[in-house]
Amino acid sequence: MGRPPRIDRAGVLDTAMALADESGLEAVTMQAVASRLGVTPMALYRHVGDKAALLDGLVERLLLDVDSPSPDLTGPRQLMEMARALRATGQRHRGVFPLLLTRPVATPLAMQVRASVVEALEVAGTGSDRVGQTERLVSTAVLGFIVSEVSGRFRNHPRQVIDADFDRLLELLGGFVTHHQDRQPD
């Protein structure tokens, strides 16, 4: 007993994420991850649990990768900045990003992200009976766009066009959010 570990959870997730970035999510197999770490597949189970748990770990990593908006931004501006940061994460991690559209907001980190959106909506003046719904619709529109983009639905269009589409989406969200406010914050 007391054998020094040759791998750890962080290293396994690093390797799995790198593999996903390079070759897509389907390249993330227990064997491929293990082989890159110089270990057999069975060694991974102690550190990350099974395959599903490994994917959960990657989603957690994804959320950690999202840059927080500068704290002097609030309301619609903050919302737009968060959407841009989310898109940057999507572009850095195309393979893993689509998993976000699948999971309910359940982990502490995901709940924290949602709380930021809710706060921005409240500052923008969204009626309190509407914040939940608005948060879901705004998040869905932004996630839907980024997932479409990174998973290739727009691959027949030049990047320039897609960038302009995203700018317009942000513009619409900003406008939507401010049009629906009951009263200015101060």
Next chain:
Amino acid sequence: MGRPPRIDRAGVLDTAMALADESGLEAVTMQAVASRLGVTPMALYRHVGDKAALLDGLVERLLLDVDSPSPDLTGPRQLMEMARALRATGQRHRGVFPLLLTRPVATPLAMQVRASVVEALEVAGTGSDRVGQTERLVSTAVLGFIVSEVSGRFRNHPRQVIDADFDRLLELLGGFVTHHQDRQPD
């Protein structure tokens, strides 16, 4: 030679779709489909090609499943009806539906669906320099919502709440489309 075929493409796709509906997309394996047809996996290759081609076939089936809107609806009303029909298809075929967010509009059927959306936008008065972009944003918002719903992102919310969210989305799309018209059609 001249042996009578025991299976055909349509039957293979029927079986694959049924399997996806019952147990999700990951249950659609060549072996499972074949076994349900009373045949070995290798028999499928002649009729549907490989696994990727089989999935393409399922996506085609999905588009065929979408009800066309009543022909006396035009503009925003038509758009809303198409979105509702798309959602119904998503609910009938939860397993396969998310593939739509992955694929570019390339098949004849998919191009036909897009043309309907474009036409509805034009009738609603969307400026011709904006129809392409608007079509992409509207489709993305609707697909993003339905994929979220059928793949479980909203599973912590009661159906009633999700239905209300969708109604609001349609309302916003209808309003958005008519606010941005340059001139009434007649």
Next chain:
DNA sequence: ACCTGAACACCGTTCAAGT
């Protein structure tokens, strides 16, 4: 023309065994 058997290179996962 259509289907199969055998074969290959993969998957995820378990469990007892080695150090």
Next chain:
DNA sequence: ACCTGAACACCGTTCAAGT
């Protein structure tokens, strides 16, 4: 405590062979 070997039940796909 940590890793492995052997084993199991799966994957998708090919190719020559049977009818």
